[in-house]
Amino acid sequence: MSYLSIEFGLIFVVFFAIYWALRLLPKSQNNLLLISSYLIVASYSFQFAVILFFYTCAIYFFSVMIATSKYHAKRWLILGLSAAIINLALFKYFDFFRYELQSLLNYLDLSILLPVITVLIPIGISFYTFHSVSYLVSVKNKELSVAKFWDLALFLSFFPSIIAGPINRAKTFLPQIVVSKPREVLEPFRAFTLIILAIIKVYCLGGLISENWVTPIFSNPLEYCTLDLLVGLYAYAIQIYLNFSGYTDLVTGIALLLGFRLPINFNFPYLATNLRDFWDRWHISLSHWIRDYIYIPLGGSRHGFVRTQLNVMLAMLLSGLWHGAGINFIIWGSCHGIGIVFLNILDRYVGRGWIVQRSPIIARLLTWHYICFTWLFFCCESLADALDYLNALCHNFLVDSHYIGVFIIICIVFLMYPISKNIPNWCTAQLSKINSIFLPVFFTLILWLTIYLAPSGVPNFIYANF
Known part of the structure; x- marks a missing residue:
């Protein structure tokens, strides 16, 4: 769903009214934001929402291991970053590298045929990958404590920035999610x-x-x-x-x-x-x-x-x-x-x-x-x-x-x-x-x-x- 469509505009008006009706309940606002963000991702493909959820689970696991490991935090950080980069590479670059590798094999007269697999690129994958990297690094550097799972899920899926950025830093954006006082419309x-x-x-x-x-x-x-x-x-x-x-x-x-x-x-x-x-x-x-x-x-x-x-x-x-x-x-x-x-x-x-x-x-x-x-x-x-x-x-x-x-x-x-x-x-x-x-x-x-x-x-x- 395009953010410039009439449909989105009408839905946002209703969403906006419900969101601010929950002004005294920031956690309920977060829940509404999270559900809405996942619905927007699912509007492109339900699979994209599933991929994002399991990716969030993996990032949460690595952040917990980084925070709780006394001697191997750096190793867990490397594993977490590797998982994030591999996930991005598989979805975004598989076809490109398969084509280039197949061309090289053909040039070398090697009769190896790589499988042709259609891989759809999940919407926003580049941006939520960058968000997760900033989060893991901030946890490792003790700039942040481990976020609650649903707060992390909202950070990675926040619908205004998941489609095409901007790239949020965990240490500046997560505190905006974890609030106890009522929010206000800003400027x-x-x-x-x-x-x-x-x-x-x-x-x-x-x-x-x-x-x-x-x-x-x-x-x-x-x-x-x-x-x-x-x-x-x-x-x-x-x-x-x-x-x-x-x-x-x-x-x-x-x-x-x-x-x-x-x-x-x-x-x-x-x-x-x-x-x-x-x-x-x-x-x-x-x-x-x-x-x-x-x-x-x-x-x-x-x-x-x-x-x-x-x-x-x-x-x-x-x-x-x-x-x-x-x-x-x-x-x-x-x-x-x-x-x-x-x-x-x-x-x-x-x-x-x-x-x-x-x-x-x-x-x-x-x-x-x-x-x-x-x-x-x-x-x-x-x-x-x-x-x-x-x-x-x-x-x-x-x-x-x-x-x-x-x-x-x-x-x-x-x-x-x-x-x-x-x-x-x-x-x-x-x-x-x-x-x-x-x-x-x-x-x-x-x-x-x-x-x-x-x-x-x-x-x-x-x-x-x-």
Whole structure:
């Protein structure tokens, strides 16, 4: 069930009324949240809910063993992390590795036929795996005591963040579940602002951009000129930002209405002046998770310059592989790793922030175009499609342009983008001035107008696939 569907909206209104009718009973609210979260997972597939439940049982068992073992806590942590990673790998990467291994066996003329097994990827598996890793590590580091089973089950299945994040840390989110005092709606005007912006971003703007420029250009890149192909890349960069940040706004707003805070996941990433800055602004909960649970445990920057660059490359390769089991995602992660390593070398031998100090706009333009280049591998379904796009981009100079006007508009938007930093706060301030009686009418009007202007159909959340 899509969080942008009319059905979900109507069900949420009823759920919201029941949830706050139980305001004096936080444990009952937790039970309602847990049941609702599992129903949403089961709406995709009942098997997904069963898998999540047994996974939760396993994580709970490992956390108990970590907490109660005096001498073997580290071994139990390794076993727990291994179980989590193996579970993720089996469901998410089985087909990819089976295909690659079969190709290798065929190349070696070995008459071994690997079984073909259709493995469906459980919804949200990447995110609840990351949540569980943070939980096990926090228990091992004594940042948390072992959670009660049903509290852990809610932490792993919490419906606003299970589908596509953001990634919650156990030490900051579990205390929000284990409360004895009545909860309150947090920042209601900000919550409604975020929900309205999410609907506009995903339903209207993202949908229109995808329908009019991304889909037609990426479907037949050889038919378009270089300028139009740049429009396609720019449009996809804007679409994926609107789609993912819109989803984050939506679930953050929903969580605030339920009395929970989710971590910040975006901070105007296309204002970044280098790749490090970009990853401090884009999918922040993931980039910080990779830093804390992969990059630093590998050694971080503690073992010399060369080792640091190897750690950076490995972290970004794993980031690419996490996004999808395919060569395109590995190339995408490699491009970001290579870019950050090159930036580190430049900082070391030329001076940190050398370009930014001389021209911030040039630094931002270079970063923007490199990011758009990497999005090509993220968007295309295969390496062959990406190479076709690159080939057309480098050779179709003489083909007539269809989208020169759009190109100019995108350039203007890029230059005006810094102003948008103030939009959420401005909208929140304006909403707070409206009489509460008229807020439902205003919200309904915005919703109707957005759906009227948007393309038909409910848009998908791109990151729900990961």
